[in-house]
Amino acid sequence: MVSSSLQSLLNDLHRTFAQLPVELQPYAEMILNDVNNGELVIKEGWEFTDYLNEYQLSEEDDFIQDLVDSTNINEALLREMLDLRLTEVNINEYSRFDKLKSSVNVGHFSGYIEKNLGKMVIPIKVNMLIDRLLRAFLLEDVFDVTEYIKNYFN
Incomplete structure (x- = not known):
């Protein structure tokens, strides 16, 4: 069963992916891969953009x-x-x-x-x-x- 926080994150990701600037789309794909692999740690109160920023800063x-x-x-x-x-x-x-x-x-x-x-x-x-x-x-x-x-x- 998918938690409501995870489901909300997935909904945001799918809804906004096409609207993301091209340079941010690889980070969204990384998030999706981590969700699918069960590796993403859900953080209370975080929005999709928070994860996106974290992944970008981590790679940088x-x-x-x-x-x-x-x-x-x-x-x-x-x-x-x-x-x-x-x-x-x-x-x-x-x-x-x-x-x-x-x-x-x-x-x-x-x-x-x-x-x-x-x-x-x-x-x-x-x-x-x-x-x-x-x-x-x-x-x-x-x-x-x-x-x-x-x-x-x-």
């Missing part, structure tokens, strides 16, 4: 953690910069982008690339990748770092 945190783990970048500075409304014009105000970029452990990141792609990359290419990766991560939206690197080299 995972992407941020992957970047931190792969580069050993200064996490506090990265998160601070992600909270700002950065543009190509102001990304390096107060030399903050340079400071963030210099906090990357290039040797560690090179090892990450070699391990995950099976490619040895010369340091200058690693530095170019770091610049592009961080700019995209800060200016566009957080994303899967490994996928970005694979696409960069293909």
Whole structure:
């Protein structure tokens, strides 16, 4: 038997799915999968949008953690910069982008690339990748770092 809270959540999900922005639909699908697998923990008083926000923030945190783990970048500075409304014009105000970029452990990141792609990359290419990766991560939206690197080299 389905609880009334779960049934309400499913009704909201089905009713609003087509109206969701495309970028939020994968999170709605994750919620539905978790409901179907019995993995979703129902929280008292939560609406569908609360779960949607939680799933989105959780994935964003995972992407941020992957970047931190792969580069050993200064996490506090990265998160601070992600909270700002950065543009190509102001990304390096107060030399903050340079400071963030210099906090990357290039040797560690090179090892990450070699391990995950099976490619040895010369340091200058690693530095170019770091610049592009961080700019995209800060200016566009957080994303899967490994996928970005694979696409960069293909």
